[in-house]
Amino acid sequence: MIESKKRWRLERPDEQTVQHLKEALNLPTVSAKLLASRGFSDINKTKAFLNMDDSSMHDPFLMHDMDKAVARIKKAIADEEMILVYGDYDADGVTSTTVMMSALQQLNAHVTFAIPNRFVDGYGPSERLFKEAFEDGVSLIITVDNGISGLNEIQMAKDLGMDVIVTDHHEAGEILPPADAIIHPRHPQGSYPFGELAGVGVAFKVAHALLGEAPKELLELVAIGTVADLVSLHDENRYFVQAGIKQMRISKRPAIKALCQIAGTEQDQINEETIGFLFGPRINALGRLADAGPGVEMFLTDDAIEAASLAKVLDTHNKERQGIVSQMTEEAIAMVESGELGKDPLVIVVAKEGWNPGVVGIVASRLVEKYYRPTIVLGMDPEKGIAKGSARSIEGFHLYNELAKNRDILPHFGGHPMAAGMTLPLEKVGDLRSRLQQQANEALTEEDLQPIQQIDISINLEEIDLTTIESLKQLGPFGMDFPKPMYCIENVNIASMRKIGANQNHVKMELADGPLTLDAVGFSKGHLADEMTPGVAVSFIGDLQINEWNGRKKPQFMIEDAKTDEWQLYDIRGIRQVNRWNQMIQPDTALYLAFHQSTVQHFQSLLNVDITLISEGQSLPNPKSYIVLLDIPQQEQLLETVLTHVQPKRIYAHFYAPESTYFEGMPSRDHFKWYYGFLAKRPSFDLQQHAKELAKHKGWSESTLFFMTEVFFDLGFVKINNGRIDLQETATKRDLAESTVYKMREQQMQLEQKLLYAPYMELRQWFDARLVEQTVPEEEQVWI
Missing domain, CATH: 3.40.50 (Rossmann fold)
Incomplete structure (x- = not known):
């Protein structure tokens, strides 16, 4: 048996629905299966999903307060007021700031931007930066990707005489900030058709409303922020990312070219994974370790040399970030393993002085991946008397709602059901840990604590070819709420298998189902080569890819996990x-x-x-x-x-x-007959003294002699005294097979x-x- 790392939950779509989609939309079986497993059955809706265009965008004025916001911004532009775009330090915030800045600059506004420093100002509106803006002559602040939780700071800005427009997508509290307009896709008084926009998506809607048409040249920025912020890739977000990726592949924006260069990727091959794994982390690294402002400058500049220089800054910070994350993760794991947080805590809350608050979210994600528990990682600052950090959760534990129950000790927090950021007094860390533990006891079940791997469909080897894999790209982009597919290949044999890689920690296999075969590779799955045995039917889950080598293309299965119930x-x-x-x-x-x-x-x-x-x-x-x-x-x-x-x-x-009795064999009856005759000719024989000599004379082994002697003794043919053998003259004739010793040797040989x-x-x-x-x-x- 090979046990899977997670509980597999395999969807089995309705066969009639699969056939209906396949025939009506001329889709390969695998694509039709995948769509059916994800709830698609209506042909028109499926066709609209697969073929999105400009009509997929909603009217920006459907958003609550959009008319107010546009009117106030246009008044500020007409009156030549100074406008501040106030952003956030992550990739969504950087791209949101860039989008809003670009739209306002097109309208010739007097505009500048500010992004809070994670270490000085924390997340969201900052009284310090708002005061500086007032002193610099700003009369209108537009927040992007933040602001919905900045009640006190926005009130202070209003008291100073500035107007504030909030554009945000984070969870709104029961009390909304006293802003002049609040643009939010899930505004409690609004009815916008799609509530899952990223901050950059909201900024884009404002830009659309201001300019009178959608600024499609900004969609590449919208795609980056949308993918990096892990929002749902349905509805408008799907269109934004799909159209934005197409634009990025041919973009002349120096920042896009510089990012491709520094990340070592081809511009015409950009996809959602390029954004998620190459671009996003580099943009995020700025705000995690220093000031995120250079990220906005990189996207705004038309100078290729400046863009390349700023991209190098991003890359340097990203490498530094990777080292810090590794060290902090090791330290956090040591805390959990030591038991200082309690035995098997339902919620992990780790805190340490000196931890960089900019990467605590990444460390929290690593701990969730390892322990599958809601996790909070806090950096402690004794001088300020605060702990600042991030949290990541699991299904069944709505992080924002659970944190909201602790507002009395959490003066500053915000986020989503699965992720959040917070600041709290140092002395309240223990209280938060114990409270969340109690809340988890009430909220989480045993099932919630068992990681589940959702699997879209089961596929057969006969369904897998190059055309099928190419057609699956039509279903992208993949991301939150429409993840990259996970396929299952059930009960196949392993035709060949070997470890690969310098450290032999990867595995390459050939899966077989009758005459059909498929190449499979498992990175960091070298242990499977030690666990799989011939003749056992194994099930695999993973991804389908095309492997190209020396101009040849072949389907390839990328192994994520494996299991078999056979012994x-x-x-x-x-x-x-x-x-x-x-x-x-x-x-x-x-x-x-x-x-x-x-x-x-x-x-x-x-x-x-x-x-x-x-x-x-x-x-x-x-x-x-x-x-x-x-x-x-x-x-x-x-x-x-x-x-x-x-x-x-x-x-x-x-x-x-x-000592193998099988290869030594059983002495023949002629052996026994000769040996008995040999003993009969002597009144006594010292076996201990002469065994070696006799064995050499006959070409037998000494053990053979001793065995035959034991058989004779067992049958009563001889007596043995101090190694000397004497025949029993009164012994009756018996068959060798009657000897227990003889039988046991036969049994041992057979076994x-x-x-x-x-x-x-x-x-x-x-x-x-x-x-x-x-x-x-x-x-x-x-x-x-």
């Missing part, structure tokens, strides 16, 4: 170096079994584990998932009894045999032939015949 036989017979086979066994899940005391003595120091000696009439040990058979029993039934009792999921067969020297598949069949079929209890099955 596994690991053939470690003949491997003398114990470390070679023992390193792939987890001692706490395995029973090390021996049937001979000499075997226990041999392996005790080599293995450094408890070895259970199995003998007739002895009570059997408590079952474990795996068993290691160190040697061969004298009786087949004893091993059968162990297998029936334990019902192992894995069997490691070593079968140590220092060695079945277990020690049989080919792998014959050995597996022997075990198969003796293992009761194992099934997964209904309540544990997660296939749906």
Whole structure:
């Protein structure tokens, strides 16, 4: 058995719906399956989803207060007032600021921008920066990607005489800020058709309303902020990202070209993964470690040299950020593992002085990935007496709502159901930890704490070809609420397998289903090569890609996880170096079994584990998932009894045999006849003294002589006294097969032939015949 890393939840779409989509839209089977599994059934809606255009955008004036905002901004432009665009320090905030700045500059507004410093001002509106703006002559502040939670700061700006327009997409509290206009897709008094815009999407809607038409040249910025902020890729967001990526591939904006250069990617190959894994982290790194302003400057500039220089700044900060994240993650894991947070906490809250508040969100994500618990990571500042950090959550624990229950100790927080940022007094960290633990006790079930891997569809090898994989690109872009597909290939065999990579930590396989084969690669999955055995049907989940090498293209499956419910036989017979086979066994899940005391003595120091000696009439040990058979029993039934009792999921067969009776063979009747005649000619024979000489004379082994002597003794033919053998003159004639010693040797030879020297598949069949079929209890099955 190979257990999957997560619980697989496999969707099985309605076959009629699949066929309907396939025929009506001329789609490959895999594409139709994928759409059906994600809830598509209506042909017109599916067609609109696959073929988005300008009509996918909603009228910006459907947003609450948009008319007020546009009127106030246009008045400021007409009166030549100074306008401040007040942004945020992440990629969404940087692109939001750029979009708003670009629109206002097109209208010849007197405009500047400010982005708070994460370490000085924290998240959201800052009294310090608002005061500076007032002193600089600003009379209108437009917030982008923030502001909805800045009640006190916006009130202060109003008291100073400035007007404030808030454009934001974060969760609104029960009390809204006293702004002159609030542009929010989920405004409690509004009815905008789509509520999941990113901050940059909201800024774009304002720009659209101001300019009278959608500024499509800004869609590339909207795509970056939308993907980086992990908002839902449905409705307008899907159009923004789809159109923005197309524009980026041909963009002349120096910033886009500079980002491609610094990230080592081709501009015409940009996709949502380029944004999410290459562009987004570099833009975010600025605000995580320093001032995010250069990011806006990079996007606004028309100078290629300046853009390239600023892109290098982003890249340098990103490399520094990666090192800091690694160190902080190690320190946070050490805290959890030490038990100082309690035994198996339902919510992880870690805090430490000196932790960089700019990367705590990344560290929180790493901890959620490792422990699958809602996690808060805080950097402590003793001088200011505050702890500042970020949180990430799991399904079933609405982070914003749970944090909102602690407003009395959380003076500053904001975010979403799955992510949040906060600042609180140092002395309240312990209170927050204990409160959230109690809230989690009430909110989370055992099922919530078990990570689930959603799998879109099951596919057959016959459905996979280059055309199918190419057509799947039509379904993109993929992201939040429309994730990259996860496919399952069920119950296939492994035609070949080998470890690859400098450290042999990756695996390459050829999956087979009858005559059909498919290449598969698992990065950081080298351990699977040690866990998979021949003849076992295995199920895999992962992604479909096209592998191009030397001009040839082939379908390739990228392995994410694997499992099989079949028991596994690991053939470690003949491997003398114990470390070679023992390193792939987890001692706490395995029973090390021996049937001979000499075997226990041999392996005790080599293995450094408890070895259970199995003998007739002895009570059997408590079952474990795996068993290691160190040697061969004298009786087949004893091993059968162990297998029936334990019902192992894995069997490691070593079968140590220092002296093999099978290869030594059974002496023939002529051997016994000659030896008996030899003894009969002598009144007495000293076997101890002359065994070597006699064996050499006959070309036998000494052990053969001793065995035949034992048979004679067992049958009463001889007496043995201090190594001397004397015939029993009164012995009656008996057949050799009547000897227990003779029978045991026959049995041992047969057992060695079945277990020690049989080919792998014959050995597996022997075990198969003796293992009761194992099934997964209904309540544990997660296939749906």
